[in-house]
Amino acid sequence: MTGKTPRRAVTIKDVAAAANVSRATAARALNGYGYAGEAVVKRVAAAAAQLGYRGNRVAQALRQGQMPIIGFVPGDIQNPFFARIAHDIDGQLRGSHHNLIIASSEESETQEQELLESLRTLNLRGLIVAPASSGENAHLHRLVAEHYPLVLVDRVVPDLPCDTVSVDNAGGAQEAVTYLIRHGHRRIGVIHDESRIVTAQERLAGYRKALVDAGLPVKPELMVVSQSTVEHAIDATIRLFNQRERPTALFTLDSLMTTGALLGLRTMGLQVPQDVSLVGFDDFAFATFTDPQITVVSQPVGKIGALAVRMLMDRISGHDGPPRHTRFPTKLIVRGSVAHVANP
Amino acid sequence: MTGKTPRRAVTIKDVAAAANVSRATAARALNGYGYAGEAVVKRVAAAAAQLGYRGNRVAQALRQGQMPIIGFVPGDIQNPFFARIAHDIDGQLRGSHHNLIIASSEESETQEQELLESLRTLNLRGLIVAPASSGENAHLHRLVAEHYPLVLVDRVVPDLPCDTVSVDNAGGAQEAVTYLIRHGHRRIGVIHDESRIVTAQERLAGYRKALVDAGLPVKPELMVVSQSTVEHAIDATIRLFNQRERPTALFTLDSLMTTGALLGLRTMGLQVPQDVSLVGFDDFAFATFTDPQITVVSQPVGKIGALAVRMLMDRISGHDGPPRHTRFPTKLIVRGSVAHVANP
DNA sequence: ACAGCATGTGAGATCGGTCTCCTAGTGGTT
DNA sequence: AACCACTAGGAGACCGATCTCACATGCTGT
Structure with a gap:
């Protein structure tokens, strides 16, 4: 070990030279296309193994276009x-x-x-x-x-x-909210983000549709905006539940927000489901980890x-x-x- | 739109032709090395923008070796x-x-x-x-x-x-187990994996050292093996706590195992920390999510x-x-x- | 007026493969 | 003996960009 081997990779040229054939033949032998004599194939393979030839995928990519x-x-x-x-x-x-x-x-x-x-x-x-x-x-x-x-x-x-x-975001959200409505909920809050993201838009649309189909009003004060992080969702939850007339149920649009909502509610001393019912979009490992376990819309x-x-x-x-x-x-x-x- | 444009990328050759210069000049103009006349630089830049030239990083990589x-x-x-x-x-x-x-x-x-x-x-x-x-x-x-x-x-x-x-796996584990010992625990179980993985070995070594330093025996029946998944850790926990003489505390080597242990203990009806004390290696989002929150060794x-x-x-x-x-x-x-x- | 220099540009080599085209040898057929 | 088919392998182009080198300007200084 001299210490600084400047790391020059073995090329097909080296292999060809070692096997005493041309580059073209070496390539044919290694890749098994075109004609190649048995003896030559063996010699080339031996040389390649000996030198530790590995090919250069960049060069191959250039030649082949991708x-x-x-x-x-x-x-x-x-x-x-x-x-x-x-x-x-x-x-x-x-x-x-x-x-x-x-x-x-x-x-x-x-x-x-x-x-x-x-x-x-x-x-x-x-x-x-x-x-x-x-x-x-x-x-x-x-x-x-x-x-x-x-x-x-x-x-x-x-x-x-x-x-x-x-996935059927609108349908899933609609099912979740309808489920809440069937349980008697009328004031159903939702935490959503600014919805540049399509999935959030679709889920929010499902929330709206469920309300409208049930003949319930869509109230802006029940819809709070939050970025999709646990911290922001905690804040949003607190804002939502600090209103004079509290929601009786909450629907969250993704698992991070569900987590945040759970923590926010706990901070406020609100019990799930006694004080607030909760359904989240997207199943997540810890939904079964809490007490009670969280009802969710799961995606495949x-x-x-x-x-x-x-x-x-x-x-x-x-x-x-x-x-x-x-x-x-x-x-x-x-x-x-x-x-x-x-x-x- | 004829439908099938065969997607031929714009090369520097095209740019050079459009700007009416050689490839070499085009490259110089675009990359700003060597001499290049002002007018030419402008023309080339315009041509490149016009054609949507983007360079081919594969070719560049081949030329430059990486x-x-x-x-x-x-x-x-x-x-x-x-x-x-x-x-x-x-x-x-x-x-x-x-x-x-x-x-x-x-x-x-x-x-x-x-x-x-x-x-x-x-x-x-x-x-x-x-x-x-x-x-x-x-x-x-x-x-x-x-x-x-x-x-x-x-x-x-x-x-x-x-x-x-x-990170200082051995030290962290040792600190955690020592902490348990200071709280009076003598039978401290550990869930670890087969430890092909170095971190697991080191953490287990820390566990051992803490016991030895405190003059406590290292008992094989307190050390159960589990793969690092939630499911396996649940099983391991149940195995560990089904022994006649139960551990009073448990140390888990990573967050997935901590999760599994928590679920396993819950299944068995054991309360943390009344029945079993728990410390996990690696902090994780849901450690603060449970009741009580979990004491952990956190890594930066x-x-x-x-x-x-x-x-x-x-x-x-x-x-x-x-x-x-x-x-x-x-x-x-x-x-x-x-x-x-x-x-x- | 001409050497000397700075500047601008093009021709062509190069990176490491792949692949087309060509030549040469072999063997079989008529 | 002439021809063909087929196998084996070499020479060299090519992918797209970079870079060296040589050449062509134009300008300055003596």
Whole structure:
């Protein structure tokens, strides 16, 4: 060990020289295409093994026009929902000799744009994106226009002609709120975020529809805005329940907000479900951990990543049909956080 | 829209042609090195903007020998601890024009090997790894021997000469168990995994040391093995507490096991801290969520990723000193899950 | 007027593979 | 003996960007 080996990788040229053949022949022998004599194949393989040849995927990618990599741009990798999807994508990809590159947009539109731009120039095979915004999204439209393989997960952008995998947010929310109404609740609060994010919009729409269908008024004072973090949700909950006429029930739009609501209610000394009934969108590990356990709208998280990959691979291998949209149904999981209230 | 635009990217050749200069000049104008006339620079810039030129990072990478990407190989991206670190790495990397590629080893040694092999051939700038095993790790040794920039996080491999960022697992565990001993506990159970993973080994060593230092026996029947999942930890807890002479306290080696222990104890009808005192390694969102809140050994998670990136960047930019090892101290966060017991 | 220098630009090599095209040798057929 | 089919392997183009080198200006100083 002389200490500083300047780390020069073994190239196919080295292998060819060692096996005493040309680069072309070495490549043929290693990759098993075209004609290659048995003796030569053996010699080349031996030389490659001996030198520890590993090929250079960058060079291969340049020649072939793309990298055997697909990109995933979630809203936030720390969100267990996206972590799970990332995990599933990774699993589904394994074996197809593709790597996964994860780059979180941190729910920032501009960051998302930069990331997509950056990933595009890497010549990835395709992208799976959960767009941070439902707004303009010119960058996504551009990708689609270029026929760049793209699948949207969780968040659907209206009018963007590409494959999507999502869940029935409106339906799930509607079911949850209807369930509360059936238990006699009339003043049902909701914590939602500013709803640049499509899923939040859809869930809020479901909340509205449930009320309207039941002939109940949609009251602005029952709808408080919060960012999707535990801390902000705590504040929002306290604001909501500090009103003169309190809600008797609360619906939260994602698991972080559900957590925040729970903590906020506890801070205020309000008991679930005696004082307040609670239903949250999105099941989460600790919903069964509390006392009482929380009633939630659960999404089939485990199916989303796998299906997205299948759709993407389909596109990559040339499928050129019209955009396909899959919406998984949600399921109301009844636990113990909702109580009946009497109506005067 | 004819429908099928075969997506041919704009190359520098196109830009050069449009600006009526040579490729070399176009490159100079765009990258601002060497001489370039003002008028030409403008013309080229205009042409590039007009055509939507974006450069091809694969080609650049081939020419320059490496990709502006660093890789992160965590044990499990679904583990909030690693998700947080991934998030921090990403943040720290942003602005230095590097992308992050995350590829989870799923705690499998062979998968880790394949991933590293695969990432190596992508000519990444460097790697941040949390090795799945403390065993042989020939693949890691090979990387180090090749002077491939490598930083280990969370899990230190003995004798591997590379930079590491970890926490004081032994010390933290020792502090936790000593804390239990001071509260009068003599039969202290521990749930640990098979400990291929270094952190688990170190934490278990801390448990042992605390007992030995206090002159207490280390009893095998108080140490149960469980995989690091909630489900397995529930089983392990039940096994542990089904013994004739029950432990009065329990120490768990990570947050998933703490969760499992809590659920297991609840199933058995045992109250924390009245029947059993509990301390967990690693703080987690829901430790403050339970009643009582859980006393834990917390790690400075937020510092690990950022420091790892700084160390890695340092190596990438040529630093060639001896391996540096940072161990962050842990902190015992006292909440309400430990009670005093009287000793006969 | 001409050397000497700073400046601007193009031709072509290069990175490490892949792949097309071409040549050469072998064996079989007529 | 002439021809063809087929196998084996080499030469060199190519992917897209960068960079060295050479060349062509125009300007200054003597």
